[in-house]
């Protein structure tokens with residue numbers, strides 16, 4: 001019905017359109033699913049549809065204010081990496097209770113898992129009994145970190161990643177000047193995340209750094225002196241590219257595993273298969289540990305030791 005300009009998520013967009021069309025939108029929405037699949041982009045478009053007098057025209061004063069982030073009745077908390085404190089939520093609730101000029105008062109929070117427990121509790125009352133014509137949209141990559149009391153008060157819309165094949169088919173016509181095998185590699189690197197894939201396709205430097213990382217990592221799977229691997233890790237930490245490193249590592253190991261499982265190719269042995277499966281688990285564990293601010297160098301060195 002609307003020009004969403006979004007890859008996939010047909011079912012989720014239909015649910016949202018159905019709510020808007022029937023005039024029965026919920027007071028609160030919670031968009032949940034993996035990062036970089038378009039949840040926040042969709043939430044922002046939903047805000048536009050609600051506020052624009054012409055159902056998302058992108059040209060009226062309201063749409064222009066929204067795109068500049070200067071719309072008085074729309075509060076957007078983008079992800080700045082900081083937690084959201086109770087004082088901030090108190091201010092926002094005061095703003096939601098002021099008179100409005102637009103169709104709605106809307107609060108949009110990206111990565112709602114950033115709310116401290118106090119802040120989340122403070123928001124609870126407003127979620128339960130919002131001022132008239134108020135809408136709150138939350139997005140999260142990790143629903144387990146959201147208070148159950150918040151989840152139960154919001155309309156839940158679940159998003160999933162795409163298959164690499166689906167992403168490839170969608171991106172190919174959008175990037176006619178990029179070679180197909182580059183697009184295929186990018187889709188694979190992005191592990192089904194459209195936002196990530198588009199970022200890689202639009203940023204030649206980032207893609208180049210992924211490729212450099214790929215070459216470094218090929219050595220990690222070989223039985224080489226550990227000294228060189230530790231040196232590479234030191235450089236990765238210095239450049240702050242540890243997340244890219246783990247993304248590319250996942251890509252490399254998955255590729256070896258799946259290629260080895262294909263019939264007719266150089267088959268991998270049972271022990272190699274076991275090793276790659278175990279290594280993928282190790283990489284996942286490493287990702288979790290890094291989020292917990294555990295000594296990054298030790299964690300990555302440990303992974304290097306386990307990669308052979």
Ligand SMILES: [Zn+2]
Pocket residue numbers: 052053054055056057058059060061062063064
């Ligand atoms: Zn408009």
